[in-house]
Amino acid sequence: MSAPTLQPIVIWFGRVGDMILLSALLEILHRRFGRPCLVVGAGEWTAQIYEQHPDVAGVLWVRRYTPFVLDARWWQAVRTLARHRHDPVYVCEGDPRKLARVRRMLRAARIDAAHCIFITDHPESLGQVNVCDQLVSLGRLTPRALNAADYPWPQPPPRGAPMLTVTPAARAAFDRWAAAHSIGDSPLVLLQPGNRRTMRGSKLKLTAADERFWPIERWVELIQRIHARLPGARIVLCGSPREALLLEWIERAAQLPAVTLRGLPIPGLFGLCAAAHSMVSIDTGPAHAAAALGLPLVVLFGRNPPEMTSPRSPTGSPVVCVGGGPKAPRVDLISVDAVYQAWSTLLTAARAAG
Numbered sequence: 001m002s003a004p005t006l007q008p009i010v011i012w013f014g015r016v017g018d019m020i021l022l023s024a025l026l027e028i029l030h031r032r033f034g035r036p037c038l039v040v041g042a043g044e045w046t047a048q049i050y051e052q053h054p055d056v057a058g059v060l061w062v063r064r065y066t067p068f069v070l071d072a073r074w075w076q077a078v079r080t081l082a083r084h085r086h087d088p089v090y091v092c093e094g095d096p097r098k099l100a101r102v103r104r105m106l107r108a109a110r111i112d113a114a115h116c117i118f119i120t121d122h123p124e125s126l127g128q129v130n131v132c133d134q135l136v137s138l139g140r141l142t143p144r145a146l147n148a149a150d151y152p153w154p155q156p157p158p159r160g161a162p163m164l165t166v167t168p169a170a171r172a173a174f175d176r177w178a179a180a181h182s183i184g185d186s187p188l189v190l191l192q193p194g195n196r197r198t199m200r201g202s203k204l205k206l207t208a209a210d211e212r213f214w215p216i217e218r219w220v221e222l223i224q225r226i227h228a229r230l231p232g233a234r235i236v237l238c239g240s241p242r243e244a245l246l247l248e249w250i251e252r253a254a255q256l257p258a259v260t261l262r263g264l265p266i267p268g269l270f271g272l273c274a275a276a277h278s279m280v281s282i283d284t285g286p287a288h289a290a291a292a293l294g295l296p297l298v299v300l301f302g303r304n305p306p307e308m309t310s311p312r313s314p315t316g317s318p319v320v321c322v323g324g325g326p327k328a329p330r331v332d333l334i335s336v337d338a339v340y341q342a343w344s345t346l347l348t349a350a351r352a353a354g
Contacts, residue, residue, distance in 0.1 A: 003150030005034030007057060009084055011102050012092040013042035013064070016266075016285030017309075019049050020292050022092065023162040024132050024312070026055040028139030031154035033088060040077055040105075042098075048266040052167045068101065081109035088143045089116040092135065114145035132312045136160050161312040162292040166274045167267060174271030181259050187233040189226055190272065190290070192281035193219050193250060194243040211302035211330040212282050216249055221336045222280065223254040226343065233277065236261050238269070238286060278346045280339060282331065283324075287311050291319050296346040298322060298339060302331045318349045 008029035012022055019041055026037045036057040039050055047059040060077040068074040081089075089111060093099045099120065106116065119138050136158070142148035178184075195212045223235055234257065237247040241263040251258050264272065266289075273279070273290045279297035281287035283304060290297045291311030299311060301324025310321050320342040323334040 003147070006087045006146075006151075007035040007084060008033050008037045009040065009081065009087055009089040010037050010092065011040040011089065011105075013062075013095070013098045013102070014092070016045065016049070017288040017311075018092075018131075019046055020162050020164065020285065020288040021132050021135060021312070023050075023053070023055065023164065023292065024158075024160060025090065025092070025135040025139050026053075027163070028136065028154065028158045029088070029090065030055040031158060032139070032151045038080070038084065038087075040081075045266050049164070051165075051267065053165050068104065074105070078105055078108045081105065081111060085109060085111045086115065086145075088146060090138060091116060091118045091120075092138065094120055112145065115143045117141050117143055129307050130312070131309055132161060159314045161314040162288065163314040164270055164289060164292040166270045166293065170267035170271035171274070173268045174275055177261075177268065177272070178275070181234075183234055183259075187230060187277035188236055188272070188275065189230065189233050190236050190238055190276050190279040190281075190295075191219065191223070191250075192238045192279065192284060192286045194239045194246055195282045195284040211332075212284070212300075214282065214300060214331045214334065216246070216253060218336045218339075219250045220253045222339055222343075223250070223256060223258065225336070225340045227256050229344070229347070230277075234259055236272070236276075238262075238264070238272075278343065280343055283309065291317070296349065298342040298346065300331050300334055300339065301325070301328070303329045318346055320345055 010026060012018060030036050036055050038058050039056055040060045042062055042064040044061055046061045050056040050059050060080055062074045062077055063071045091102055093102050117138065122141060140153065142151060193214065226235060236259045237250055239247050239262050244262045247260045247262055251260050269286060269289060270293060273293045273295045276295055279290045279295055281297060281299055283299055283301045287297060287299045288311045291313045294313055294315035294317045296318045298320045300322050305325035306321035311319050313319055322338055322342050323331060328334060
């Protein structure tokens with residue numbers, strides 16, 4: 001007699017890049033337990049990431065900064081989790097304050113600890129190098145209340161990398177955007193200059209303390225060199241509404257045809273990545289989205305070592321990391337030549353694949 005199918009619950013109050021990496025774990029749990037996962041995250045955009053994803057049955061999101069007693073969505077999540085108290089729960093949160101909030105939610109839903117796996121309770125998982133590998137290792141574990149033999153490791157083996165889907169609505173949004181900007185058949189090279197620090201608060205913030213800020217003049221030189229190598233390409237500067245001024249500075253200084261794109265919702269970004277030629281990005285969420293959609297890209301790292309947080313591709317598309325770690329703990333230590341040469345390898349790889 002086969003074991004009953006279960007619906008895994010996966011909880012992480014992570015940021016965009018974290019939640020994209022999480023999809024590697026979701027595939028494993030979907031295949032092990034037989035039903036797509038229920039994801040609990042912080043922020044409405046979590047639902048946008050997993051819209052129509054094959055490994056996700058639904059998303060419960062709470063407000064990131066609202067006290068739980070004032071957050072109606074928090075109580076909605078508790079009620080839903082209470083109906084799943086016999087399903088396996090995987091908690092990927094490691095931040096102590098956020099973890100305390102997760103534990104409060106589980107207690108309110110009356111979910112027994114025997115049904116839960118916490119990544120913080122398993123140093124053997126945290127001992128892996130890349131965050132994606134940590135999540136894959138977590139997917140091998142089984143809550144104490146369940147028999148691990150009933151839910152074996154999937155065969156054929158899971159992809160071990162994040163994967164995103166592009167909905168028909170996202171593709172249609174991209175088509176409208178491309179038509180509005182007369183893109184036609186031009187290759188699109190995406191540049192993501194900003195990161196989480198440049199978009200904190202309500203204003204653009206450029207400070208020397210931001211170890212992931214690459215100077216404007218270097219983005220300008222990179223644009224000019226990419227244009228010389230691919231003169232038929234349209235270069236798209238991507239960013240949030242709060243990064244608009246930064247993108248305008250770069251576009252104005254480059255004095256070349258470019259498209260400044262800001263305020264694009266997550267589904268639109270996915271549609272753009274799926275249609276683009278390549279991307280150059282700071283180590284931030286859109287880089288993980290690009291890799292998970294198979295877009296060749298170059299990623300500029302600051303203090304974080306690439307071995308720990310580099311994006312992963314489910315298709316084997318190239319991800320070239322520049323800088324990072326003790327040798328280059330700041331992005332502004334990376335030269336334009338190093339980034340351009342890294343981007344040039346994407347063209348070489350594309351020709352070899354073709």
